[in-house]
Amino acid sequence: MTVLKNVKQELGRFRLRLLAAAAFVLFSFGLLLARLVFLQVIQHESLSDRAESNRITVVPIVPNRGLIKDRNGIVLASNYSAYTLEITPSKVPDLEATIDALAQVVEVQPRDRRRFKRLMSENKNFESLPIRTKLSEAEVARFTAQRFRFPGVEIKARLFRSYPLGEVGSHLIGYIGRINQAEKKAMDEWEEEDIANYRGTEYIGKLGLEQSYERELHGITGFEQVETSAGGRAVRRLAHRPPTPGNTLMLSIDIRLQALVEELYKDRRGALVAIDPRNGEVLAFVSKPTFDPNLFVDGIDADSWRDLNEDLDKPLLNRALRGTYPPGSTFKPFMAMAALNSGKRSASTVIMDNLTYSFGGRTFGSPESDRPGPKDMRLAIVSSSNVYFYSLANEMGVDLIHDELEPFGFGRKTEIDVQGEVSGVLPSQAWKRRYFARSPANQKWFAGETISLGIGQGYNNFTMLQIATAVSTLSTGGQRFKPRLVREIEDVVRHEQRRIASDALPPLPLKPEQVEVIRNAMYGVTVEGTSTEVFRGAGYKSGGKTGTAQAVGLKAGERYKDIKADERKRDHSLYVAFAPLEAPTIALAAIVENAGFGSTSAAPIARRVFDFMLMGQYPSEEDIALTQQGKTKAPVGQPRRIDQVPLPGQVSQAEAAASGVVAAASAASGVAATAPTAASAPRIPSPAARPSSAVSTSRPASAPRALPAGASGVRP
Incomplete structure (x- = not known):
């Protein structure tokens, strides 16, 4: 009898444990079901948008900056494209070692390092910053072959501003430069539409007409919707709106x-x-x-x-x-x-x-x-x-x-x-x-x-x-x-x-x-x-x-x-x-x-x-x-x-005509002429093709002003 009683007790306890386990399982499945309903029904739209954003990237396309011309149509400011080597500091574990290794692949001068450090102090770590600009095709090829060695480093195609006449008219034309933190802070107070138009823009007018007519010259930023893989690689383009180039300024200046x-x-x-x-x-x-x-x-x-x-x-x-x-x-x-x-x-x-x-x-x-x-x-x-x-x-x-x-x-x-x-x-x-x-x-x-x-x-x-x-x-x-x-x-x-x-x-x-x-x-x-x-x-x-x-x-x-x-x-x-x-x-x-x-x-x-x-x-x-x-x-x-007088960087009509004679003589003798013909318009080489002008070693202090003394001895 005692044995039978013990068996019944053990069976009861087993059934109790079984019910508890079943209840726990049912409760757990209930929680999973509730979570499933919450995610699939209640949060469906929100999570769908988030998932889509993980899969789709909107990439801004910076517009071509507008040209600046004088009253006769001579170009004073234009654009040219070139490759830059850029580093995102937050993605690089050892920045100095990476730069040293890059210097073995492409030329990195001390001035490039100093500029990069200055840009780092002015920008955030997750922003892409140039360590080298205007790379040659050979340098691009060398880096591309060894890109796997440099996580967080990439080649980008950028538009650069060119001032073909160099120092001529520099004070009135001005120049552009990289947007600094003070300017970014000022942009935060702009209208939302203007802020959106400057997404992806890294350069802004700093002086002269480049600054005063910034809105006209900048243009309207375009965009690309790109589907990406889990690794962040672009798979296909889903939508595209081309950028609108900036307007051209025609100056009254001759x-x-x-x-x-x-x-x-x-x-x-x-x-x-x-x-x-x-x-x-x-x-x-x-x-x-x-x-x-x-x-x-x-x-x-x-x-x-x-x-x-x-x-x-x-x-x-x-x-x-x-x-x-x-x-x-x-x-x-x-x-x-x-x-x-x-x-x-x-x-x-x-x-x-x-x-x-x-x-x-x-x-x-x-x-x-x-x-x-x-x-x-x-x-x-x-x-x-x-x-x-x-x-x-x-x-x-x-x-x-x-x-x-x-x-x-x-x-x-x-x-x-x-x-x-x-x-x-x-x-x-x-x-x-x-x-x-x-x-x-x-x-x-x-x-x-x-x-x-x-x-x-x-x-x-x-x-x-x-x-x-x-x-x-x-x-x-x-x-x-x-x-x-x-x-x-x-x-x-x-x-x-x-x-x-x-x-x-x-x-x-x-x-x-x-x-x-x-x-x-x-x-x-x-x-x-x-x-x-x-x-x-x-x-x-x-x-x-x-x-x-x-x-x-x-x-x-x-x-x-x-x-x-x-x-x-x-x-x-x-x-x-x-x-x-x-x-x-x-x-x-x-x-x-x-x-x-x-x-x-x-x-x-x-x-x-x-x-x-x-x-x-x-x-x-x-x-x-x-x-x-x-x-x-x-x-x-x-x-x-x-x-008869050429602008800086141009050739005169006499020189162009002389070149035309050389070309004609070469053609007659079956030799290819290397000089431009008289019919070709004088061309101003871009900064990428010519050395920069030397920096003047003289500079102005504030303009002297007269003291409120008598003007004894003043000459006419």
């Missing part, structure tokens, strides 16, 4: 004129801006010295950057846009116009010029070349009388001078279509209070400070762009435009051109008879005044005014010859002009830093600009060489036709 002016400056520092008074189009926008924008395309190396950044001549400073200078005697025609317009002085009023002007116990002098005697307004401008304009400034006062000349554009931004413009200084009592807000003792305006304003010294400081705009306004009798560098924007897809008109501003209420007084006086400067020798024999009439402005103020008892030994303390050479006299089509302002008299350096450059634009003449090589040294007046030698 790049041949730009190149000529830059050549005339050579190694001298300065700026020149030439404008069409009829519409505000900028014809030349020169800042010297220049730099080669090709250095920045794939990341400038530390040595080149140091050379540019530490150069005393500051080649990275856009002097036309950001360099401010005292205008010197080029300010006198505007002072005269202000006197007429305000009624403070008539054109017939005669002032006795004894070459000195005393005020407040201080004596203000005149240049040694000036002559004493009675002078009306016209003669005062022609002979560049200091005393006449000292007294005029005293009569008008600083605030009236400000109010009359501010509408010409002095002391305010012109709103040109490129970023970075500075406003300069047209002083007033209110300006001085703001400027010296933290120094109440210096806020008061003293009457003696007004005197030197009359001859363009003192606190007066303007850019060449502002002065050229003012000359343009004066030459047309008050017609005003916002200056513009871009003339048209061409949609390369629709083949449509969109004209970018310069905004016409309300004209100044100047009386024609008063404007004619000033224009006639400025014409007198070119036929009987300080620029007579420069414009002798010109085939047109022009109006102009020379200026010689102090770079530094003279201390009490100090003479100009005492500081002349220091080249950077010498006076600046300036010239403003317009032509033809009857109906101006060009107005300009030019400065050559520390070059002395306006008639010796700045005016000769202006003459050659007018000869180019109005006569179609290009200076002889002899004339260019002498002008670069400040040793010319009127042109010397036989001028050339513009089309």
Whole structure:
């Protein structure tokens, strides 16, 4: 009985365990079923999308950046494709060892390593960064054969920006560079559509028109939907939207004129801006010295950057846009116009010029070349009388001078279509209070400070762009435009051109008879005044005014010859002009830093600009060489036709014709000619095919500005 009882108990316990096990199994299957229902039914759409995204990759396709051309269609910025060797740091276990191993396959120079480390510090580890750019086909083949050795390293085809003319026009064109962290942070605040358009984009405009017209030049990013394998390999393309290339900028700049002016400056520092008074189009926008924008395309190396950044001549400073200078005697025609317009002085009023002007116990002098005697307004401008304009400034006062000349554009931004413009200084009592807000003792305006304003010294400081705009306004009798560098924007897809008109501003209420007084006086400067020798024999009439402005103020008892030994303390050479006299089509302002008299350096450059634009003449090589040294007046030698002179990197028509003769002779003898024929257009080699220009070892500091001291000894 006992045994039977034990058997029954064991059987009961077995059944209990069996039920428990069955319940557990059923519970487990219930959980699996519930999870299955949750995943397959409730989460079906979400998980399906996630699975699809694992299988399908959306790859952005960066568009071709738009071209930049001058007014005659010459390409100033273009694109070319090249292979780059790139590393994704997060996928590489030992970065240094990998780079060392890569150096055995392709050439990796120390500058490449330094640039890569700099890019790593500016970007995230999971981003692909270039260790080498512009690989040759042989290097691509060598790496491809050994790619299995380098996880996280790959070859990519990239578009690179090319500036075919090198340093010519570099300040106005600008350059592109890799997007840095600050720019990425700024992009986070963009509209979602704009952010999406920059996915895959690694380069952005950094300076000049490349920066200011970034949205037009960038284009619209395309995409590819690619099915990938578990290993991440592309299997097939599912969808495709091609990118839309960026638009083409057609500039108002004549790049041949730009190149000529830059050549005339050579190694001298300065700026020149030439404008069409009829519409505000900028014809030349020169800042010297220049730099080669090709250095920045794939990341400038530390040595080149140091050379540019530490150069005393500051080649990275856009002097036309950001360099401010005292205008010197080029300010006198505007002072005269202000006197007429305000009624403070008539054109017939005669002032006795004894070459000195005393005020407040201080004596203000005149240049040694000036002559004493009675002078009306016209003669005062022609002979560049200091005393006449000292007294005029005293009569008008600083605030009236400000109010009359501010509408010409002095002391305010012109709103040109490129970023970075500075406003300069047209002083007033209110300006001085703001400027010296933290120094109440210096806020008061003293009457003696007004005197030197009359001859363009003192606190007066303007850019060449502002002065050229003012000359343009004066030459047309008050017609005003916002200056513009871009003339048209061409949609390369629709083949449509969109004209970018310069905004016409309300004209100044100047009386024609008063404007004619000033224009006639400025014409007198070119036929009987300080620029007579420069414009002798010109085939047109022009109006102009020379200026010689102090770079530094003279201390009490100090003479100009005492500081002349220091080249950077010498006076600046300036010239403003317009032509033809009857109906101006060009107005300009030019400065050559520390070059002395306006008639010796700045005016000769202006003459050659007018000869180019109005006569179609290009200076002889002899004339260019002498002008670069400040040793010319009127042109010397036989001028050339513009089309006879090639741009940097091009061949002349004569050379092309000679090559055509060689080709014809070779063809006749059955020998293949290697030179281009006369019919082939001059070609500018891309940076990939030619060495980069050497970096200038000179660079600009901030443009010298005058001190608010008296202008004793200032020359016209």
